[in-house]
Amino acid sequence: xxxxxxxxxxxxxxxxxxxxxxxxxxxxxxxxxxxxxxxxxxxxxxxxxxxxxxxxxxxxxxxxxxxxxxxxxxxxxxxxxxxxxxxxxxxxxxxxxxxxxxxxxxxxxxxx
Amino acid sequence: xxxxxxxxxxxxxxxxxxxxxxxxxxxxxxxxxxxxxxxxxxxxxxxxxxxxxxxxxxxxxxxxxxxxxxxxxxxxxxxxxxxxxxxxxxxxxxxxxxxxxxxxxxxxxxxxxx
Numbered sequence: 734x735x736x737x738x739x740x741x742x743x744x745x746x747x748x749x750x751x752x753x754x755x756x757x758x759x760x761x762x763x764x765x766x767x768x769x770x771x772x773x774x775x776x777x778x779x780x781x782x783x784x785x786x787x788x789x790x791x792x793x794x795x796x797x798x799x800x801x802x803x804x805x806x807x808x809x810x811x812x813x814x815x816x817x818x819x820x821x822x823x824x825x826x827x828x829x830x831x832x833x834x835x836x837x838x839x840x841x842x843x844x845x
Numbered sequence: 846x847x848x849x850x851x852x853x854x855x856x857x858x859x860x861x862x863x864x865x866x867x868x869x870x871x872x873x874x875x876x877x878x879x880x881x882x883x884x885x886x887x888x889x890x891x892x893x894x895x896x897x898x899x900x901x902x903x904x905x906x907x908x909x910x911x912x913x914x915x916x917x918x919x920x921x922x923x924x925x926x927x928x929x930x931x932x933x934x935x936x937x938x939x940x941x942x943x944x945x946x947x948x949x950x951x952x953x954x955x956x957x958x959x
Contacts, residue, residue: 767888769889771939777881777889777891779888779889782888792888821939825889833883833933833952833954834883834889834933834935834952836949
């Protein structure tokens with residue numbers, strides 16, 4: 734069976750510090766991978782998605798970047814965090830565009 | 846264990862039929878509730894949300910949901926479905942008791958037959 738792992742669950746970082754959130758999927762190959770953000774009072778916002786290794790599409794220009802160094806690994810990064818980067822980050826995967834989405838457990842990021 | 850439950854995994858309806866998708870949660874305290882939809886080949890988008898106030902929430906495309914606190918439920922409804930409503934529907938909960946983590950149900954696949 735397929736599983737998705739996302740860590741850490743919570744993170745408190747000072748403004749200007751770097752960020753690295755990791756997401757891995759097990760039990761499948763060549764998944765479509767996604768990073769979403771839930772900001773306070775809003776719905777989920779798609780940040781990045783990837784249909785293959787090294788293929789990243791950005792939906793919203795911002796202070797963040799994403800990388801896919803391996804088939805089942807998706808990393809969300811920032812060189813210098815801003816206060817506005819605070820929020821809940823969710824990783825997700827699916828086999829193809831027409832199939833169901835599966836979510837990780839999320840990371841609550843607080844930038845102070 | 847705390848969870849978000851969507852009991853209907855796959856629903857098939859004819860056009861013009863009424864829809865109700867169940868969502869129950871087990872988190873205590875103040876909760877924010879959401880319904881998301883994923884149309885075939887598209888990304889996830891927000892249908893509606895409940896934060897406070899009127900427990901009957903109106904969303905896009907004629908959808909509505911009712912928050913019943915005593916039943917820990919937030920069921921999604923639409924009086925008359927269309928073929929274009931064929932999609933995957935996700936219920937989600939955000940609770941202060943869980944450190945503001947955001948939890949999704951497993952989703953309900955809706956197929957509307959023309």
